[in-house]
Amino acid sequence: MATANCQLCGARVFRVGRKPPRHCHALNAAPENECWQTSSNELQRLCSASLLVKPRHIPGNVRRIDLLRELGNVSASGESSIIEWLRTREAEECRALVKCVHPAMSGKLSLWVESVHGIAEADALLSVHIPAGLPESLLEGLRRYQAIATSRYRRLIEKGHSRAPDYVRRRMVLPIRLARYLVEQGVTRWDAVRKRDLVAFAESVNGRYQAGYIAFLRFLNDANPFKEMRGRPTSKRKGVRPRITPPSVLAPAEVDELLERVRSEHGDAAFLALWLVGKMGMTAEAAFKLSLAQFELSEAGRLVFRPARVWIAVPKPLTQPWLQLLKQVMPGWHKLPMEQRSRLAPIRIMLGSAEDFVRRTIPAKSKILRSSAIYAAMMSGKLDRVTIHQSMGVSMPTILKMETLLSVDMHRKLDPDIVAARNARIRGDRND
């Protein structure tokens, strides 16, 4: 049996298979006992465990295992050495590393990285490349539109909404293409653009009227391109009830069964994530964005959280699992400043992306699961739209959809015996 050295901790690993293993966790490795997997230094143990986290991209030609090895080595001499080491690395590398380490260390690491390199500056991504050679009058319109889109992006982010960092760039793609198309047609001013130019252009991009394009067309005619267009009056006749397909839901027992199955197959974190969906009526995406700032711990040890606009107590049986999860993500989380807490999302840190998670655990069921929670709340007597909106964050259109279920399902509220007795009387079986 030949030996090699683990690229992380340097422990001698025996070569079991044909190729020498890269590190102690490799399938064909048989590490000696001084390996980091069993180190007395917790951070080294976590560095080792990080090798099992799905690898993610680290910019440049740095390898994750090299960063982890350096981190594990400096961690032996304490926190200040770690900070010193982070200072010697690129900000981008450090932020990427945070995303591909074991969940139990990513919270702590992200705070250290933040203290050294600050928060990622999204502004760099806002810049847009406008090709040279466009006439000044067209350029001026594009720049004005870019300024409006940029300020809208900033306003949304300030108000706590989230938008992709390339929000502005994406909105500029079609306007820039349109400008180039117009130049080819000999049009050099926005106010000289005719409808047929736009139609011809739309055909040339396969009729893909993307959001940015429509907003841009409105910008050309109107000062407020991002005006809210939802809820505009329809041409439907008054008094005709719109046909709404009732959403499908699961019975509470089915939801419980599903949650228990996920708990036994995927662990507590997965269970708690789906509990937020199936019992609290959050969308999977919102559950994964829920941050530590939306949790509070009272002095009496009561855990409350805010899934939407109001604070709700975590049910007693779930308090311990939740506290454990929060502690795992960030020990002492409730003593951290709010600003830091708002940047740490426990479910996402533990489970990765919402989309992946749903695909892994309950493919195609996440919407049904959420509907079930809203439906269960309605059936238990919470019929007040505002309460449901404020406590679960359900939108009014969704609430309206859910209410169509109530009208057909009211009989489920009745005791089955009463229904049976009534039916017996109707059929004339009973006559007392």
Ligand SMILES: [Zn+2]
């Ligand atoms: Zn090792």
